[in-house]
Amino acid sequence: xxxxxxxxxxxxxxxxxxxxxxxxxxxxxxxxxxxxxxxxxxxxxxxxxxxxxxxxxxxxxxxxxxxxxxxxxxxxxxxxxxxxxxxxxxxxxxxxxxxxxxxxxxxxxxxxxxxxxxxxxxxxxxxxxxxxxxxxxxxxxxxxxxxxxxxxxxxxxxxxxxxxxxxxxxxxxx
Numbered sequence: 001x002x003x004x005x006x007x008x009x010x011x012x013x014x015x016x017x018x019x020x021x022x023x024x025x026x027x028x029x030x031x032x033x034x035x036x037x038x039x040x041x042x043x044x045x046x047x048x049x050x051x052x053x054x055x056x057x058x059x060x061x062x063x064x065x066x067x068x069x070x071x072x073x074x075x076x077x078x079x080x081x082x083x084x085x086x087x088x089x090x091x092x093x094x095x096x097x098x099x100x101x102x103x104x105x106x107x108x109x110x111x112x113x114x115x116x117x118x119x120x121x122x123x124x125x126x127x128x129x130x131x132x133x134x135x136x137x138x139x140x141x142x143x144x145x146x147x148x149x150x151x152x153x154x155x156x157x158x159x160x161x162x163x164x165x166x167x168x169x170x171x172x173x174x
Contacts, residue, residue, distance in 0.1 A: 070149030
């Protein structure tokens with residue numbers, strides 16, 4: 001007779017061993033299970049952690065949600081750009097880069113006949129002018145990045161209709 005029972009769901013199939021059939025108590029052993037040949041229960045075998053995998057396909061990207069996310073990321077990038085330029089300008093001004101380079105340029109562009117002074121780099125690269133230019137560039141970047149990401153979502157949806165989208169395999173480690 002074969003054992004057709006399935007292993008419990010919490011144990012892998014290879015670690016399951018059906019219980020040994022119990023023998024009737026022998027006359028010499030009385031009711032002693034050790035004498036009757038009954039085995040002690042074994043501790044459960046350690047189960048090997050299994051990795052669950054799921055295959056997913058990105059079939060469509062919603063252009064509205066792509067636009068919202070790209071807009072917020074572009075705003076964050078623009079703010080970071082403005083702060084970085086301000087900090088960099090302050091550091092360069094504190095160590096005297098603008099005045100040193102400005103003096104060199106002024107000497108190089110001054111006429112020898114006693115004419116007016118040369119190009120004044122320090123007044124041209126003032127903090128207010130640099131921040132204004134940086135803000136304009138950041139605003140243009142926000143508009144372009146948002147528009148290009150939204151256009152990219154439309155193009156992805158068109159191409160995913162032909163080829164089925166991007167397939168991903170996600171795995172869960174335990």
